[in-house]
Structures are given as structure tokens and as C-alpha cells.
Amino acid sequence: MSQLPAFRLCDVVLDETIGRSTPDVEHERAVAIFDLIEENSFEPIGHDGGPYRLKLSLMDSKLVLVVTTEAGGDVITHILSLTPFRRIVRDYFMICESYYEAIRSSTPSQIEAIDMGRRGIHNEGSQTLMDRLSGKIKLDFDTARRLFTLVCVLYWRG
Template structure:
């Protein structure tokens, strides 16, 4: 495994606490998937692998990055405002998808799932753009990190930036 990767992700329960067991499960799965396979480099640094601690401050997502032994590397704040629309759309299409699973034909489910993946890709690209110049991630890592951001918001009653 390369040095430019995440080996752990920690969530600040005080500012990003889960609202229940389902939300906590979604977070754990998202973190597992992210840790399992990722490319994560801090621009201008070569001290990986890294540990990422996520918290929220004044409706912004705080990325506190450390080395595996615990040395501080960089902390930056990501405004969630640009993500509000895509996160809202993603939750809406996910609700439609879960409803379709119960009542629709396989063809209809597939069409909704394609739309869901498209919105997820849009959010992932936006995240990659917003991290440009700070964090070097590939598209697959951006997808996994966007999934985690959505899981964090789902755990807080689906209020992006709240």
C-alpha cells in the first residue's frame, strides 16, 4: 500500500453525531469502504499514510489531517454550501430508489439507479474540484468520500450544512 492514502477516519461525535443506529451503520460502511481503497495525498506533503478527522464548525466541514503516528499535517475547512443542492438531489433520488424497489419493475429501478449514480458522480466531481490544490484524490476516492459526507448528513437529519 502506498503512502498517499488514508489509514483511518475519525468522526467528531460532538459536532457530527449520528442520529441513530441506521445512521451510525451507514457511517461505518462508508468509512470502511473509504479506508479499504483510496488515494489521498496532501499537496506539498510527503508524510503519508494519513489519518483524517472530520468535524463541523460553523456549518463547514473541517478536515484535520495527521500522519499515522499523530503529527499534525494540515487542517482546512470545506464550505458545504456548494454541495447543498446535489446532496438534496441525492437524498431525493435515493428515496425514489428505495420506493421503487418495493413497487416498480426492474427496468424502472435500473433507470432510477442510473440517475442516482449520475447525481453521486456529480457530487464526487464537485468534491474533487473543491479539494483541488489541497488534497490529491482520484475519482473513486472522491466517490467514497462523498458517500461519507452524505452519510454524515443523513445522520444529522439530512440537513446539509446544518
């Protein structure tokens, strides 16, 4: 049996006080959390190793990341301004609405074109998240993509 890497997330929780959203958004949340737990690289700078639990929430228009060990010991809390994400998230919401509408009524080539734009904006948000966490938490790009999806879910519900 192979050993799981120490610098990884074993649990991710979104602040439930925000409430639930549309079925599409809840599906995105569930898939992102499942994929994130299955495969991720998450290394709080200066910490000896996890695995880690992550709680994401919004507080005063800021993103709060609370990181603990699997056993519940405090590791670090980061509070990030959401200002650098506002335009990206707004654009992402607009293109997601177009995408969900296209799935119901458009041709495969139209859906593919919208999806390419959606992925591009998502990649931009993921890179912004990696940049904002630089020097605090080391992530790989796939982990940043899944976390950015969860940031969007918090926005949708917040």
C-alpha cells in the same frame, strides 16, 4: 509482502457528536469507510507522505477535514464551505429516498433507472469535492466518491 503506498488513508472518523441516523444511512457510512480504507489515493499537497488519518466534521455549516499522520502528527486542516454542495446533496437525498422506496416495491428496471440517476448525482458531488480540494489534497475519483458519501452522511445526521 507488498508495501502500501504512502499517499493513502489508514483511518477515517466521522464526528460522533452529531449522533446516529437511520439504518440505511449507517450502512452507507460503514460501507464507505470500509471501502475507503481498503483502497484510496489521498495526497495532501506539499506533505512527504502518510499514511494518514482523516477526521470529518461539520462546523458552522462548513465541512472540516483534519488530516494527521498515522502516528497522530498534524498535517493539515481544511475548512470547506458546503454552499457548492447544497443542491447536489439535496437532490441526492431525494433520489436516495426514491431508491430505498423502489427497492421495496418497484420492478428491477425501475430500480435500475433510479439507481442510474443516483449514481449521476453522486458523481457530480464527487467531482465537486475533487474541485474544491484541488491544490490542497489530491484524490482519485473513487476516493472522492467514497468521501462524498461520508459528506452526505454528515449532512443526514447534522
